Amino acid sequence: MTNMLIEQIIKEKIAEAVQQLYGQEFDSQKVQVQNTRKDVEGDLTVVVFPFLRISKKSPELTASELGQYLQEQVEEVASFSVVKGFLNFTISTSYWINQLAEAFNDSEFGFTKAMDDSPLVMVEYSSPNTNKPLHLGHIRNNLLGFSLGEMLKANGKKVVKTNIVNDRGIHICKSMYAWQQWGEGQTPESTGIKGDHLVGNFYVLFDKHYKQEIEALISQGLSKEEAEQKAPSIVAARELLLKWEAKDPETIELWSMMNQWVYDGFDVTYKELGVDFDKIYYESETYLEGKAEVLRGLEEGVFEQRDDSSVWADLVEEGLDQKILLRSDGTSVYMTQDIGTAKLRFKDFDIDKMVYVVGNEQNYHFQVLSILLDKLGYSWGKGLHHFSYGMVELPHGKMKSREGTVVDADDLMAGMIDVARKTSEELGKLEGYSEEEAMETYKTIALGALKYFILKVDPKKNMLFNPEESIDFNGNTGPFIQYTYARIRSVLRKAADKGIHPSISFDASLQISEKETELIKTISLYPVAVAEAAEAYSPAVIANYVYNLVKEYNQFYHDHSILNESDEQVVNFRLVLSANVAKIVKSGMGLMGISVPERM
RNA sequence: GCCUCGGUAGCUCAGUUGGAUAGAGCAACGCCCUUCUAAGGCGAAGGUCAUGGGUUCGAAUCCCGUCCGGGGUACCA
CATH class of the missing domain: 3.30.1360.70 (Arginyl tRNA synthetase N-terminal domain)
Incomplete structure (x- = not known):
């Protein structure tokens, strides 16, 4: 750089x-x-x-x-x-001073504006199932997706953020069946439980009964495979799926009600996380399109049907395997709906580039999806981009919902806010703030810590999260960066009190220190970082850049006084330098969806 | 088995198209608040870049082998 x-x-x-x-x-x-x-x-x-x-x-x-x-x-x-x-x-120093002045005068420093004819990028992220609440893995996904959108916008792209909600399928039927059987009419209102969590509870309950049934059947002499197929719960859930696809009114009604609980819950989590979408697709509205596409492919001989009437794509020529597209009972699989969703999206929008933010466990899926769409005759099929990111691992391995090792998104954020509040109170930082203002700041810091912790890691790599240790607020962290911002804002407020406002009222022949030159050099690299980050699909590039900038600024801040300087030109130069750092910190953190506090 | 990604300090991570003595943070040890916010700054310590070969003026980076780990290869999503 x-x-x-x-x-x-x-x-x-x-x-x-x-x-x-x-x-x-x-x-x-x-x-x-x-x-x-x-x-x-x-x-x-x-x-x-x-x-x-x-x-x-x-x-x-x-x-x-x-x-x-x-x-x-x-x-x-x-x-x-x-x-x-x-x-x-x-x-020469004058070159650097001029660079600083240029950066200072550009309110959108480092950014490229989108034009009418700029390419449109659709970014799909989040993509939850409606049978359980969001967890840490979703958090990484949501943060990466949102940040990618911001970075693309900063580089002059038009961006449509989208979400595909997997609202149908066997998973939600499991929760529905469990609710019917053992729910006793519970609702989020009657229990006071957030809707997505309530539905998640029934999913877990289903699994508990299912496992017991399997064991019982095995003890009756069935093989494990047989037992898994014949357990009454799974049979019932499959029946529900068939009824759902047949539009059975009672089933649809139950499904709508439980999904709505989940959406209401998700909305709260999304809001807290600070992510949003321009257009949401629901699998229930796209899977038929996918099914139609698969049947068209079958007719055109692109796909083949087996004796049990399941439909498959043969990808051996592409060096891959057989892939199922429709089950023998005619219901669709994940791939089926993704075909339909892609088609609808390209119909709805004039997409130049489609990006899927999905974990690397699905690399194969997207490789296949791309080929299938190409086989179906879509010119854009080969151009789909899978932004594949690594897993979040816990100290003892992967998160497993069935083993209760899932780090829940809501709990995690609430816990972070709690830590932020305690820390802040101990340090006595927010005296004079109203309870409301203070709470806003705790949230800013807590979310800043969490987001930065996740986004500073190269997206492609797996990362480790230890729930036993709370995320640090010192060192290479979000709060460290936010703190630097708050300090600069404080200096600027004090300057304003004295009637001094940063402006370019110093000339290029001013003598400046090595540290100051160093800072300007780093400032002038911001546009490079913004471009590189988008090109590499990596918010980590921004995180590292901002951290480096802030670290240098803190050294400068420690060694140089700003307002106590006698030479007015120097005061002004240092204020401009500081204001510039603050501007870039705010901008860079914004690219990661992190806000910065005036005080902390 | 096959495909694929990875292995850098005790721990978590950086390390641009191959470039000089491989960098941060955390933890642990010392120091710095009568001075713009100490959630800060400074110092010292910490490394066979998994491993063996190769390519070349030069390799953590590129190529091949080996070991270890993740993921995928489902009528799950």
Whole structure:
């Protein structure tokens, strides 16, 4: 990550120098420019090894000849040094000061605005089942999806955030059956239990009975497989699914009622998490479209039917296996509805790119989906993008709902807020705030800690979450970053009280410290980070960038006083520098869906 | 079995297209609040980058083998 402007100048001038000095063409884009190591003097470093073949001179001599040329030709180059064959350039202070002024004057610094003809990206994320509440795995999904949307917008894309709710299928039938059998008419109102949790309870209850039935059947001499198929509960749930697909009014009514409980619960969780959607699809509304597509494929000979009347796709030619698309009883599977959903989406929107934020356990599914849609004749089938992210693991392995090791989303957030409140009260930070204002701040900090903890990790990698240890508020954490923001805001308020408002009222010849230069360099890299993050589909790029910026700012803050400085130009420069850091922190955290507090 | 992803400090994670002496945080140890918020700053300590080969001026990074771990390969989603 290097500053593009000056990097580009250096690349071109180095290529020119090679041409001038050694008489050979060199592609300027292949010139390697990197940030100079912290312990070496300079800002940008050119690697000269690739030129040795051309110069036929030692690395040291080649470097100093090239350095000499640039110092003479490039105004921004103040000086250069050669260390072990690396050519280090020091860029003039005035260049950096001008960079700061530019960043300061741009309220949308680092962002590209979307135009009417900008490409439209649809981002699918969240995609819950309606048989149980959201858990930690969903949290990672939701945070990544939301953040991806924000990052794409920041890079000039039009974004439609979407959600596919898996509201039908055998899973919800299990909860429905359990409620019918053992529910005794319970509702969220009658029990005071959040709707999604209540339905989840019945799903667990189903599983308990199901397991008991299986054991009973096995003890009667049935094989495990037979028992799993013949247990009365699962038979009943399957019947419910058939009745549902046959639109049996009583079944539909029960289904609607229980799903509504779940939606009401999800809404609360989504709101707390701060995520939202522009368009929600329901599997119950798309699976028929999928079924129709599969049957069309069958007619056209793309798919085949077996003797038991189940429908399959043969993907052996693609190096894959057989894939079921319709069960022998005619009901549809996950894949069936995903085909229908994709088709409807491309009908509803003028999509340039479709992105699915779904865990890496489904890599195979999306590989197949893409091929199937292509086989069905959709030109966009091959272009679907699966944003595949890693699992959240607990110290003892994967989360398993049936083993009670699931970290519930609502509980987790509530717990974090509690920790934030206790910490804040201990430190006595929010004196003078009303209870309401304080609560807002606790939430900001708690959610900041949780979101940053998850988003700072490379999405592609599995990550570990230990529920025994609460998430830290010190070090490389969300609250550390928020704290820096709050400190800057505090300084800016104090400045305003004195009637000082940051403005570019210092000139480029101002003498500034190394740390200050360092900070401006980092500031000027924000647009690069924003672009890289979107390209890599990785909020972690933003997280790392912001953390680094804030760490540098804290060092500056520790070593330099701002308002107590006597030279007005210096006061102003430092205020501008600080305000800029605050602006970027707010913006960068915003890309991760994290808000920042005025005080903490 | 086959496919696929991963293995960096005690722990959690960074490490850009191959570049200089592999970096942070946590934990543990020392220091710094009469001065803009100490949820902060500074110092010291901590490494056979799983392992064996290869490619080259140069490898945590690229290639091959081995070991270990995750995920997938369902008429689950």
